[in-house]
Amino acid sequence: MDWRSTRVGGSVSSSTYELNRMTPYDPTGAGRTLDAPVRQIDGHQVAADGTWPGFAPTVGKIRNGALQVTLGAGETVAITLRGNR
Numbered sequence: 727m728d729w730r731s732t733r734v735g736g737s738v739s740s741s742t743y744e745l746n747r748m749t750p751y752d753p754t755g756a757g758r759t760l761d762a763p764v765r766q767i768d769g770h771q772v773a774a775d776g777t778w779p780g781f782a783p784t785v786g787k788i789r790n791g792a793l794q795v796t797l798g799a800g801e802t803v804a805i806t807l808r809g810n811r
Contacts, residue, residue, distance in 0.1 A: 731801075735794030740807035743793060744783040750800040759800035 750762030751771065764771055768782040795803055
């Protein structure tokens with residue numbers, strides 16, 4: 727099966743956004759996506775001792791009332807819209 731990235735988008739009435747990505751991570755370098763042994767959020771993962779380093783969302787401005795996001799294979803995002811235009 728072929729897993730590729732895809733672009734999604736929509737019209738929004740906000741002026742800024744915060745985007746948190748949950749991505750597959752394969753420390754072996756085998757390139758696994760859906761069956762990757764680890765998931766990271768904003769490039770972070772839970773440490774071996776169970777501590778969470780915290781979120782580090784991507785923050786940006788919405789231009790012309792549209793927001794488009796490219797998703798990689800096995801990736802998901804949570805988008806928080808801020809401010810009204």
